[in-house]
Amino acid sequence: MSQTSKYIRPLVAVDCLIFGFENQTLKVLLIKRKLQPYQNEWSLMGGFLKDKESADEAASRVLKELTGLEGIFMEQIATFSKFDRDPAERTISIVYSSLIDISKFEAQLNHAYEAHWFKVDEIPALIFDHEEMVAVGRDYLKKKAALQPILFELLGEKFTIPQIQQLYEEVFESSFDKRNFSRKLLGSKLLHKLNEKDKSGSKKGAFYYELDKQTNHYNFNTLLTLAYSQL
Amino acid sequence: MSQTSKYIRPLVAVDCLIFGFENQTLKVLLIKRKLQPYQNEWSLMGGFLKDKESADEAASRVLKELTGLEGIFMEQIATFSKFDRDPAERTISIVYSSLIDISKFEAQLNHAYEAHWFKVDEIPALIFDHEEMVAVGRDYLKKKAALQPILFELLGEKFTIPQIQQLYEEVFESSFDKRNFSRKLLGSKLLHKLNEKDKSGSKKGAFYYELDKQTNHYNFNTLLTLAYSQL
DNA sequence: CCAAAAGTGTTGGTTCTACACCCATGC
DNA sequence: GCATGGGTGTAGAACCAACACTTTTGG
Structure with missing residues (x-):
């Protein structure tokens, strides 16, 4: 040619x-x-x-x-x-x-x-x-x-709610009310609470959660409303 | 090299x-x-x-x-x-x-x-x-x-609500309730109603709207909830 | 006068934001 | 016993999906 x-x-x-x-x-x-x-x-x-x-x-x-x-x-x-x-x-x-x-x-x-x-x-x-x-x-x-719930890729097998929130805040360069954040996150049905605490971040310790693999009806859109204004 | x-x-x-x-x-x-x-x-x-x-x-x-x-x-x-x-x-x-x-x-x-x-x-x-x-x-x-409100690029200067809805339905390969669609669309504060009707689609005719250029506080997230489940 | 599309209103349930207090613990 | 970060509850507003009827007018 x-x-x-x-x-x-x-x-x-x-x-x-x-x-x-x-x-x-x-x-x-x-x-x-x-x-x-x-x-x-x-x-x-x-x-x-x-x-x-x-x-x-x-x-x-x-x-x-x-x-x-x-x-x-x-x-x-x-x-x-x-x-x-x-x-x-x-x-x-x-x-x-x-x-x-x-x-x-x-x-x-x-x-x-x-x-x-x-x-x-x-x-x-x-x-x-x-x-x-x-x-x-x-x-x-x-x-x-x-x-999409992709930020969990960045965390280990188990993680605490304050950890995830910090990650979201870093990614979206913003900060969120912890009460609302946790309500939305748990409401997503993505997580499963473990009987174990991470004591590295505080005296009281924060419960670990893991991704709930079998859930197939998760509600991720609740988290979207948080992030939307940062896009 | x-x-x-x-x-x-x-x-x-x-x-x-x-x-x-x-x-x-x-x-x-x-x-x-x-x-x-x-x-x-x-x-x-x-x-x-x-x-x-x-x-x-x-x-x-x-x-x-x-x-x-x-x-x-x-x-x-x-x-x-x-x-x-x-x-x-x-x-x-x-x-x-x-x-x-x-x-x-x-x-x-x-x-x-x-x-x-x-x-x-x-x-x-x-x-x-x-x-x-x-x-x-x-x-x-x-x-x-x-x-983002980008689909308006596909329409002319003026357009009717049923036209926009049809466009959204084509893009998202889905269909929406016209009452809810129109409420959300108008609620977005993006449109300005004209005193003119398009009679090509029906006897009654549908009012034309145009994009409201000066609006800078539009609420596009309302429309997002419609589309979310199709992503 | 009727067919065909436009336009609009309500209701009950859900989710939203904004906000303040108690809890558990290590020091 | 107190400082630190974790965890939860509420109220009023906004929004959601689901739904049916009236309006206009060309033929």
Whole structure:
């Protein structure tokens, strides 16, 4: 096809944006870049598309290569394509995102690439347009979390109501009345109360809950009304 | 950079998915492909990324070249990247979508490429993965329309309540009680009633409304509860 | 005068926000 | 015994779904 010669053939990158929650704080996983240019600067976990590989597959491979994390379901959130976004060479980047329970994957985390969790409000300068990617990802997270009960992915098997509330407040950059929050959350029929308390946060201790797996008639829309005004 | 040689350098396409509303039906704009392979098959409006062009820019250019439509705000909705999605050559495609008032752009529509509006439920076989793109676009439209008053883009300057309701019902593939729908819609403070009726749909005629531009305290969440169960 | 679509009102139940107090415990 | 964070209850307003009848007018 001769007419395709005027069209560009860029490198295609995937960048992985992984959110986690630890010590009551929303965090993002970043690595120190090993390649030139911008060696030793912080960035998302990125790599290039190979032959016969879809972007979904590339994202999983790249994440594993750079962090050791495996079996994490990521979702495509956006594609960045400004012609000068990578000064070295024309590159477009497809961004993938996921939410994980930090403690669950701690053992898997390979520190060869100096992967570190940063609080979302204390993210260092990032290469290229990666800061914009994080911003787009946070926005996506809000919209998604408003409509679906996905934030539980960030918590462990068991968690307390004050913990979940803190997570919601971090994600929506807002604060909620604890009485209303807890009523709505319990009203969702998503949780099952355990006979065990987390005493790390207070003297009294807060009861643990777990996700109720068999419930199939949950009412998530009650939580939506909380989040709606923050979208 | 020698290590980049193992990475692919595919063509990068943009495909435009344009929704419109006409005769109480949600429609999609398609063209008959002029290029080999799959000449004369129906497809979205697509083209390739050029030098120094971002995907956003390419999408606007391609849409204009193939249909004559200009000044349409499109949003990026997803990127398709399976390695064999285009049998001729490795190509990834970034899909953009928009909602337009068909009658407003009718004059601009250049029929050189045989652009036609198809009802969403009567879309012919499409090339490559374009049918999947339409499906993803419809899903995106639902989510977006549930959270924001965007469907008005599909209607003209003035419209009647039964018209809007029909549009909502098409988009959400559902039906709503007209009394509740109209109460919520008017309660949103988004509309301004005109002293004029549309008599084309009934003997009695339905009053026209227009978008109230100055209102900045609208209550869109009331409409959300209608749509929520369809997401 | 009648068919066909527009328009409107009510009710009982549910959920909303806003708010203040008691509880359990470790120190 | 007190400071700290956990947990709950209430009231009045707003909103919800479900439902049936009247209005207008072209034919």
